[in-house]
Amino acid sequence: MTTIATSRQERIRRTLDHLRAGTTDEFDEVVTFQPEEFTDPGIAAREREQVFGRVPSIVAHSGELPRPKDFVTLRMPRNQVLVVRQDDGGVKAFVNACRHRGGLVEEREKGSCRLFSCGYHRWSYDIDGKLRTITHDSTFGEVDRDAYGLVELPCEERHGFIWLVDKAGAPIDVASWLGPEVDEILAGYHLERLLAYRCEGFDEPANWKIMQDAFLDGYHIQYAHPNTAGKHVHTNVQVVEDFGRHARMCSPRKKIDRWLDEDPGDRDLGRYVIDGHFLLPNSTLLRQPDDHFELLTFRPHPTDPGRCRMEMRLLVPPVEKSGLTPERWAATWDKNWEILLAVLHQEDFPLLRGSQRALASADAGGMVLGRNEVVNQIFHRELNKLVS
Ligand code: FES
Ligand SMILES: [Fe+2]
Structure with missing residues (x-):
C-alpha cells in the first residue's frame, strides 16, 4: 500500500505482481468492531452531527x-x-x-x-x-x-460535483477536505464534461455503512456476484493508495491475465483495471475502463439507523464525444444501466438487507475486518476519527 499518488502504470504493475504471487495489499492488523455501530441510535445521531453536519459530501x-x-x-x-x-x-x-x-x-x-x-x-x-x-x-x-x-x-x-455540508452556518472548503492528491486526481478526470446519463435513488432497510462497506469491498466479488462481476473482476486483489481520509483502489479485471506471463512493456493496460475511489464520508467513484464513471453515495436516514438512501449515477461522455450514433450511444448506456440495476437488486440489496437483520441480533457478537479489507479499514478508521 502507498500513501502517495502513483501512476496508473505503476498501479497496474503492482496488480500484476499481486496476481502472480496470489497476494493483495494489506494492513498490518485485523480490526474488530461491534454490530451496534450499525444499529445504535446514539451513534447514528453523532454521525449526523459530526460527519454530515461537518464535512462536505x-x-x-x-x-x-x-x-x-x-x-x-x-x-x-x-x-x-x-x-x-x-x-x-x-x-x-x-x-x-x-x-x-x-x-x-x-x-x-x-x-x-x-x-x-x-x-x-x-x-x-x-x-x-x-x-x-x-x-x-x-x-x-x-x-x-x-x-x-x-x-x-x-x-x-x-470537479463536476455539488458538495454540501448539512448544517447551516458551517464552513465548506472542498479542496482542503479532499487534500492535494485527491483534488488533483479528480481534477484530472474532467468529470464536469460528462453527462449524468442516469441517476436513481434507493431507500434501503440497511445502515448506510453496511452499504458503503459493500461498495469498497474487493473480497466479496466471486462469492456474492459469481455470474456477474465475479466473471470479469478478480476477487481479493486490490492495490490501494491511502491518502489519509480518502483512498484509491485499483482492481484488475480478469482480461489482464494474458499479461501475467508476457511482459506488457510500455503498453497502456488501463482497460484491464477499474480505479475505485473512496471519498470520505460516503461515496465510491468507479472509473471504468472506457472512461465512464459510476458514482455511488450512501446517506443515513434522519432518524432510523437501520435505513439509508443510496444513489447511483452513471456518468458518461456526451454523444458528440463518443463517436457513436445517438441511437447506439443511448442503447449502450441503457444496457449498461440495466446490468448495474440487476446486480444491485438481485445480488447486493438482498445480501445487505440480510446483514442489517443479522447485525440487529441481540447477541450477534464482536466482528472483524481483515488485513486484506484495506479500504473498509480506512473507512472505519476515518469515520471513528470524525465521530469520537
Ligand atoms: S406559506 Fe409556507 S407554510 Fe404557509
Ligand atoms: Fe457487491
Whole structure:
C-alpha cells in the first residue's frame, strides 16, 4: 500500500505482481468492531452531527442542474435540501422548509423554477432564497423579509460535483477536505464534461455503512456476484493508495491475465483495471475502463439507523464525444444501466438487507475486518476519527 499518488502504470504493475504471487495489499492488523455501530441510535445521531453536519459530501453531478433556475431536492440526514442553479451560474443550497409555517417549498425531485412557492399559503421565494411574497400581506402584519428568507446551507461546486455540508452556518472548503492528491486526481478526470446519463435513488432497510462497506469491498466479488462481476473482476486483489481520509483502489479485471506471463512493456493496460475511489464520508467513484464513471453515495436516514438512501449515477461522455450514433450511444448506456440495476437488486440489496437483520441480533457478537479489507479499514478508521 502507498500513501502517495502513483501512476496508473505503476498501479497496474503492482496488480500484476499481486496476481502472480496470489497476494493483495494489506494492513498490518485485523480490526474488530461491534454490530451496534450499525444499529445504535446514539451513534447514528453523532454521525449526523459530526460527519454530515461537518464535512462536505456529494449531493449531485453538475450536469443535473445545467441551467439557471434548475433545481434538485434531496433528504440529507439533518435537513431537507433544495439545491438551485443561480443566474450567475453558481449554485446555492437551502433548507427546503418555508419560513412561514414550514411547508415544503419544493415538492418535486428536480425541475426548473423561477420562483419557489409554498403550497400551503403561497409564500414565495426567489431562486437566491429571498422571501418575495407574503400573501395577504396587508393582514399578515409586520415581518422583516430579510430575516425570513430560506435558510442557506454551505454548498460548493467542484470537479463536476455539488458538495454540501448539512448544517447551516458551517464552513465548506472542498479542496482542503479532499487534500492535494485527491483534488488533483479528480481534477484530472474532467468529470464536469460528462453527462449524468442516469441517476436513481434507493431507500434501503440497511445502515448506510453496511452499504458503503459493500461498495469498497474487493473480497466479496466471486462469492456474492459469481455470474456477474465475479466473471470479469478478480476477487481479493486490490492495490490501494491511502491518502489519509480518502483512498484509491485499483482492481484488475480478469482480461489482464494474458499479461501475467508476457511482459506488457510500455503498453497502456488501463482497460484491464477499474480505479475505485473512496471519498470520505460516503461515496465510491468507479472509473471504468472506457472512461465512464459510476458514482455511488450512501446517506443515513434522519432518524432510523437501520435505513439509508443510496444513489447511483452513471456518468458518461456526451454523444458528440463518443463517436457513436445517438441511437447506439443511448442503447449502450441503457444496457449498461440495466446490468448495474440487476446486480444491485438481485445480488447486493438482498445480501445487505440480510446483514442489517443479522447485525440487529441481540447477541450477534464482536466482528472483524481483515488485513486484506484495506479500504473498509480506512473507512472505519476515518469515520471513528470524525465521530469520537
Ligand atoms: S407554510 Fe409556507 S406559506 Fe404557509
Ligand atoms: Fe457487491
